[in-house]
Amino acid sequence: MDGGGETKTKDVGQLGRVTIRTVAAHSGVSVAAVSKVLRNAYGVSDNLRNKVTASIDALGYRPSRSARGLRGRTFTIGVLLIDIANPFLPQVIAGVNGVLAPSNIRAMIGVGQAETQLETSLIESMIDYKMDGVILVAPRLPSDVIATFARDIPIVVVGYHDPGAQNFDTVNCDDEAGAALAVQALLAQGLSDIGMLTVEQKVCYDVSVVQQRERGYRDAMAAAGLAKQARLHRLPENFATHDAALSAFLDDPERPAAVFCWSDLDAIPLLNLAAARGIGVPDQLAIIGYDNSPLGALNLISLSSVDQDGQGLGALATETLLSRIEGRKAALHLKIPPSLVLRRSAG
């Protein structure tokens, strides 16, 4: 039988793709039995399992995900990223891949480029591919649109504060607490003239991390008896115009002595522009960013920043999605705590 098996291996190799039928013939059992082994279904003897597993190994069989998608699981999850250049996102992906590595589940990533139509199209592609579930990272989609998708596929959303959602899960850093950490650190340094640089976000503002960070800033200022001094400086939505807006902020004669910036994406350019103007950081302007991106750690930049543990977020979102895929219906809304990393720009 073994010799025959080897002969068949060679013949099969010339006949095209190894299918479940090939494995069944090779191990002398039915197609349904092979399928049961593959799905780890109940009602399989050890003997049969060993026979089938040996044939799978000998033939190098891999199931077709397309065929599986018609009836069962594909062992793939989709991850939709708002864009790929944000230095926070590699950490999230590392967290996702870290959880999946020991399994046969793989992550496929779509990059939405902060365009609602492309985001929608990519989610649809993931549904049409019958992926087992989807993680959305900072999507620009209204909650009811996500809920509609959630009828077709399990969904976990990261960087999206919608605690009332019932059809999908959310996993977030506690952005209010993060902003408060920044304000408190500046206060602890004797600074009280503390502004916040935020950014315009017309789409989905109510569920955005931006709104949460603004609220955290305002509440922390109020808690310190500085509610009247709290000031938001709002950058325009179009990222390409941020340098001009940051320059205007720096050149404003009423510029605060310290600033909490909504993201390292703008804190680092701010620091850079300040240096070019001879504005001393932190002496004339203390700066705290958000995300603790790796480039902020460079000595030449040395940005203080709130760390939201992107890797932890990615890992938790993945575990949450896997539990939803397994059948959980009740929505989970999870928050992880931020931390503050102090560097030269403040403290």
Add this chain to the structure above:
Amino acid sequence: MDGGGETKTKDVGQLGRVTIRTVAAHSGVSVAAVSKVLRNAYGVSDNLRNKVTASIDALGYRPSRSARGLRGRTFTIGVLLIDIANPFLPQVIAGVNGVLAPSNIRAMIGVGQAETQLETSLIESMIDYKMDGVILVAPRLPSDVIATFARDIPIVVVGYHDPGAQNFDTVNCDDEAGAALAVQALLAQGLSDIGMLTVEQKVCYDVSVVQQRERGYRDAMAAAGLAKQARLHRLPENFATHDAALSAFLDDPERPAAVFCWSDLDAIPLLNLAAARGIGVPDQLAIIGYDNSPLGALNLISLSSVDQDGQGLGALATETLLSRIEGRKAALHLKIPPSLVLRRSAG
């Protein structure tokens, strides 16, 4: 009939997924006719096409990619990235997405994390999903392994110099020319004591961009009559130990007056470490990197760097893959020219 069509829309919405059978019934034609319309196949009258298209729109029908994968095209291409944190890669992805945007083809990305096993597993997933083709970006896979995969799926490889490959295409920046640009710029500044910082790469060194950049450096030095002075300083393969190696390079009493660095990934930390040591850049050490990553443009860093047009690479790779998917068999090996961006670190 129109009223009946509307009634059916509502009923179908309650019966689950809209399938090709739903569309056929709605438009009063056969399943095969609808399929012909979807595939833009020959033998479809305008009248029938209009009827079917109207039904598709009315029902919001989207074909199942799983089902399509069993027999036809899925209109999805896979992109395998070596890792996601490399600042060059967002440009590549932007190039890919730019070419695909007007079509219904979508890109799904896998992140290999420079691990051969994970890379292999992700490519297999893309094959098992019956994606139409795959772009591999700087893969750590031997040429014969890629050729084996290319028997199952159209492949274009980026950042991988294998001009003899017959079963897959390559799209690269001319890395030799890029290195030469850097050397020539330093020579033009009167510098002749020019070293190169490169990195150990045991896997696939022969096809690597590293080897090409080393060769370009050596040839340019030789062309300037400086062959004897050409020196490579090799960083270890483990990225986590690069800071220590860069520090050792900076502390070496025989440190050259200028250095061409294989990548901004190490050029920026080098610049950072030099500043921390009070080493004047470019006066005591001129530095040119490779990739022209966005952070190198920050005033606080201001790194001179070879630009390899990541976006152009991504776009060209995508177009090349699409032509291979359409049936081209002859291998293409394309190179695009680099350019040099001079900033404060050299120039």
Add this chain to the structure above:
DNA sequence: CCTAAAATGGAGAACGTTACACATAGAACG
């Protein structure tokens, strides 16, 4: 008008796997 060629639309099987129903063998119990 007739004939031949081209265009059109449909029937039905293929694609590769899963899930369900059920026949049968083996185990447990009186």
Add this chain to the structure above:
DNA sequence: CGTTCTATGTGTAACGTTCTCCATTTTAGG
């Protein structure tokens, strides 16, 4: 030994679409 229960393995249809073959209709030319 006979009956009941449990475990195992199999047959077969479903899943949603594409592809091939071919019957019929339409078009073109004499």
